[in-house]
Amino acid sequence: MSGSLHPDTAVKSTGAMFAHAVLACALSHDGRKSVVSTLRSDGPLVLRQCNPKGPEPLIHKRRDIARASLAAGTAGPIGGDRYALDVHVGAGSTLVLNEVSAMLVLPGVGGGQSRMSITITVEAGATFVWWAEPIIAAHRCNHRHDVRIALADDARLVLREEMLLGRHGETPGDFTSRLRITRGGSALYDQQLGFGPSAAGWNSAAVLGGRRAVGSIIAVEPDWVQTPPAALPYDTHAALTPLAGPGVAIGAVARDSLDLRRLLTQGLNTLGPPWAI
Amino acid sequence: MGQQAALLLLADGRLPAGGYAHSGGLEPAVRAGRVTDMAGLEAFLIGRAATAGLIAAAFAAVACQRMARGDLTDLDALETELDARIPSPELRKVSRDLGRQLRRAMQAIHPHGIYAKLGPAPHQPIVMGVAAAVLGLDPHRAALAILHENNAGAAAAAAKVMRVDPFDVHAILARMTAQLDHLARSAAQAADGPLADLPAPGAPLSDIAAEHHRRSDVRLFAS
Structure with a gap:
């Protein structure tokens, strides 16, 4: 698989959970x-399948689209677990x-690494809105999160990712998250964020500056090939940046989850309709 | 072995390639009050080397390897992959400005036909990798050269934007040599894998600070 980063060479640990869920939608x-x-x-x-949960960019609670919700059937992932989720958004x-x-x-009993791989394909003329909730990296966790999104040339995307460095008052374990988006097979956005005891310099002024929440909103709109939104540093800890291709990354580094959500929403709303919520 | 002198030539901050005009994000970090003392400076340099530094090193290593093989067919893909790893348009521009200046310098110092084929504004790590190969250096040394040049450049800027003792600044650089060696090895290893798997460690505050810095009225360094 050309988009796959990490060959899975891990040894199974006792009691670990292996899960592979699949979600697909198509035009009727x-x-x-x-x-x-x-x-x-x-x-x-x-x-x-679910109803609209709250404000939605781009879709605004429309009823003629497919809508699903991901819930946790158990605590975790914990160290040793391997989760995979495949999402396919059919043409149009x-x-x-x-x-x-x-x-x-959370950390596992044996101290192994937990992993979650999410692979998403968005076909021609399709739109994917991924409005996720935060990932909290608990103390002593050891987790690798890997998201690969393959967009067709004229596909649309808007997603939100939020990471919290530990629960209230605790320091985070080792955590890395990679988000790679390709468009028509070419790289559009590829960023990994790593923090925790094994990472170097993550708490410095170059990376997270001692703050406890970090996140981004990525929006991809084929029409932006002609007229991309202008760069906008709208807060001392947040900026909207146009990518080299037709997309923007809104990045924020915040004190806590509420501050992060506020900064990201503020950035999204600078794009105006239909993105604003 | 061999070519050690060529490595020193390429990594030397006195190479007239425009690096002196950049602080590697240190000036914006100091202006924003995020770096206030020597411990903060050391953490900043370590964090920067582990993120933007590793990306630059890996791309320099790949460019060097491809040039040494005489196969630059994926040069465009390499540029696209690097763009995807730099969310800030300001930092993409800085990388391309520095690349253009490095190419001009190398073409004058040690001409080679490849420089004309790198496009109007190639990224700095790609020019560095190609230049390293032209000088007979391997991908590991190409990675080392750009790691050292970028790190020493940012450290040198500290004297202009903070109150520092230059001995203390160089003490940080001395402590970081093992980290740079480690990063250069990782970069050279990554060059053997697919382009899609090249390292992509992000530095959110650096992207945000770079966009603020460009709009700042009073600044000593371009970045």
Whole structure:
């Protein structure tokens, strides 16, 4: 698989959970609405069709699109676990994926690494809205998060990712998260964030500056090939930056989860309709 | 072995390639009050080397390896992959400005036909990698050269934007040599894998600070 970064060479640890969930949507036969065509939950990864959860960029609670929610069927992931989620957004369809609650990443009994790989394909003319809740890296966790998104040339995307460095008053364990987005097979956005005792310099002024929450919103709009939004550092700890391709990254480094959500929403709203919420 | 003198030539801050005009994000970090003392400076340099430094080193290593093989077919893909790893348009521009200046310098100092084929504004790590190969250096040394040049450049800027003792600044550089060696090895290893898997460690505050810095009225350094 050309988009796959890490060959899985890990040894199975006792009691670890392995889960592989699949979500797909497609345009209905009459082409008038998007429908969920595959909804395969697996153990801790529980997928359900759902109603709009709150404000949604781009979609604004439309009823003719497919909408699913990811819930945790158990605590975790914990060290040793391997979770995988595949999402496929069929040509011309629109899918919203949200989450019921934040994901708390915990250390395992044996101290192994937990991993979650999410692979997303968005076909021609399709739209994917991924409005996730924060990932919380608990003390002594050891987690690798890996998200790969392959967009067709004329696909649209908006996603939010938020990471919290430990629960209240605790220091985070080792955590890395990579988000790689390709468009028409070419790299559009590729960023990894790593922090925790094994990482170097993450708490410095160059990376996170001692703050406890970090996140971004990525929006990809094919029309921005002609007229990309201008760069806008709208807060001392947040900026909207146009990518080299037709997308923007809104990045923020915040004191806590509320501050982070506020900064990211503020950045998104500078894009105006239909992105603003 | 061999070519050690060529490595020193390429990594030397006195190479007239425009690096002196940049603080590697240190000036904006000091202006924002995020770096206030020597401990903060050391952490900043370590964090920067582990993020932007590792990316630059890996791309220099790949460019060097491809040039040494005489196969630059994925040069465009390399530029695109590097763009994808730099969210800030200001930092992409800085990288391309420095690349253009380094190419001009190397073309004058040690001409080679490849420099004309690198496009109007190639990224600095890619020019560095190509220049290293032209000088007979391997990917590991190309990585080392750009890690050292970028790190020493940012450290030298400390004297202009903070109250520092130059001995203390160089003490940080001395303590960082093992980290740079480690990063250069990782970069050279990554050069053997697919481009999509090249390291991509982000530095959110550096991106944010760079966008503020460009709009600042009073600044000593371009970045």
